[in-house]
Amino acid sequence: MNIENIRLINFRNYKSLDIDLNRNMNIFIGKNAQGKTNLLESIYMCATGRSFRTNRDKEIINFNKNQAYIGAKIRTGNLQKFIEIKVDKNKQKRIRVNKVELNNFRELNSGLNVVMFSPDDLKLIKGGPIERRNFLDMSISQIKPIYKHNVGRYNKVLYQRNNLLKSKKSRDEILNLLDIFDVQLAKIGTQIILYRQQFIEKLSKLAEKIHNKLTLDKEDLNLEYISNVDYKSIKDKINLEKRYLSQLKKTVNRDLAIGTTEIGPHRDDILVNINNIDARSFASQGQQRTIVLSIKLAEVEIIKEDRGLYPVLLLDDVFSELDEERRKYLTMSFNNMQTIITSTDSLLLEELSLLDKSIFYIENGNVIKQ
Numbered sequence: 001m002n003i004e005n006i007r008l009i010n011f012r013n014y015k016s017l018d019i020d021l022n023r024n025m026n027i028f029i030g031k032n033a034q035g036k037t038n039l040l041e042s043i044y045m046c047a048t049g050r051s052f053r054t055n056r057d058k059e060i061i062n063f064n065k066n067q068a069y070i071g072a073k074i075r076t077g078n079l080q081k082f083i084e085i086k087v088d089k090n091k092q093k094r095i096r097v098n099k100v101e102l103n104n105f106r107e108l109n110s111g112l113n114v115v116m117f118s119p120d121d122l123k124l125i126k127g128g129p130i131e132r133r134n135f136l137d138m139s140i141s142q143i144k145p146i147y148k149h150n151v152g153r154y155n156k157v158l159y160q161r162n163n164l165l166k167s168k169k170s171r172d173e174i175l176n177l178l179d180i181f182d183v184q185l186a187k188i189g190t191q192i193i194l195y196r197q198q199f200i201e202k203l204s205k206l207a208e209k210i211h212n213k214l215t216l217d218k219e220d221l222n223l224e225y226i227s228n229v230d231y232k233s234i235k236d237k238i239n240l241e242k243r244y245l246s247q248l249k250k251t252v253n254r255d256l257a258i259g260t261t262e263i264g265p266h267r268d269d270i271l272v273n274i275n276n277i278d279a280r281s282f283a284s285q286g287q288q289r290t291i292v293l294s295i296k297l298a299e300v301e302i303i304k305e306d307r308g309l310y311p312v313l314l315l316d317d318v319f320s321e322l323d324e325e326r327r328k329y330l331t332m333s334f335n336n337m338q339t340i341i342t343s344t345d346s347l348l349l350e351e352l353s354l355l356d357k358s359i360f361y362i363e364n365g366n367v368i369k370q
């Protein structure tokens with residue numbers, strides 16, 4: 001799959017942009033704060049319907065304007081899709097696929113899968129559990145639309161349950177009403193946990209292999225999904241759902257006291273181990289970068305396996321952060337897929353000199369093709 005063309009109007013610092021992309025490699029060179037990450041953000045939005053930087057869509061509108069537009073032509077095999085996103089200061093975000101408007105961004109099936117790798121991704125290791133859950137949700141949603149749908153439903157029920165816990169109603173009335181929410185949370189939450197668990201199992205195996213190669217077998221990487229719903233000894237969905245429901249009931253007094261729901265996948269995490277030691281506490285910066293690189297390249301493989309096609313790889317200024325060996329390894333994976341790379345300097349052009357590529361220069365939201 002690849003992006004053939006991208007068009008932006010009043011998107012962040014781009015007033016107007018219309019560029020055709022190379023089906024192999026695209027390198028965008030620009031100084032700091034010229035619009036490199038913004039461009040990757042617009043592509044990411046076309047793939048997933050949302051930004052990786054903010055939940056507030058309106059932030060993407062140029063400071064001096066009221067509307068922003070992104071249009072992308074996507075090719076998946078013989079199929080071409082035209083994705084359009086319009087964000088208006090005073091209206092709901094609108095998404096169209098081949099001119100047909102969607103009811104909700106969760107319905108978006110763009111045909112475009114992306115894997116993004118940026119220096120910010122170190123927070124996947126050192127950041128809080130929410131960073132790792134976001135990674136899980138965005139990654140699984142790209143290959144399993146039903147998962148995206150379930151996460152939306154789960155968050156809605158969770159919000160309602162938390163509101164009820166905080167309400168001024170009598171304890172008996174609350175307990176009565178909680179039943180309905182608990183059944184729904186256990187049902188949808190179970191599906192989320194199982195999807196995440198399967199995904200992490202796959203990801204861990206693939207990432208381990210890549211990491212072994214990257215570290216010349218010196219480091220063993222292992223990822224484990226940690227749920228606060230005690231599911232480990234449970235193999236089937238029905239029993240997990242029952243266990244989940246009974247845990248919700250058991251913790252109801254605590255939930256009432258703090259006014260929020262403690263049990264469920266909204267509190268889960270991923271444990272990242274290097275040679276059986278928790279990477280969060282002990283991995284050096286360089287080790288963290290290598291772990292993230294292994295995880296991202298494993299994600300590429302999962303998408304390839306699931307969709308039968310390689311995703312588009314978005315690399316935001318990561319080359320300068322990696323040593324020569326890792327850069328070489330990363331470059332080897334470029335052969336199969338469209339890559340969009342940003343950099344603050346042109347040194348990497350020498351390193352990538354033999355590959356089929358287009359080079360663009362970005363200055364203050366203006367892009368010039370070399």
Ligand SMILES: Nc1ncnc2c1ncn2[C@@H]1O[C@H](COP(=O)(O)OP(=O)(O)OP(=O)(O)O)[C@@H](O)[C@H]1O
Nearest residue numbers: 012013032033034035036037038059060061062063
């Ligand atoms: N809504 C907006 N309207 C106008 N400009 C914006 C908006 N949002 C962000 N910007 C500006 O866009 C500029 C470019 O940001 P971007 O993050 O793409 O830079 P970059 O080229 O990736 O830089 P760096 O190399 O420092 O990461 C910044 O100066 C930022 O203030």
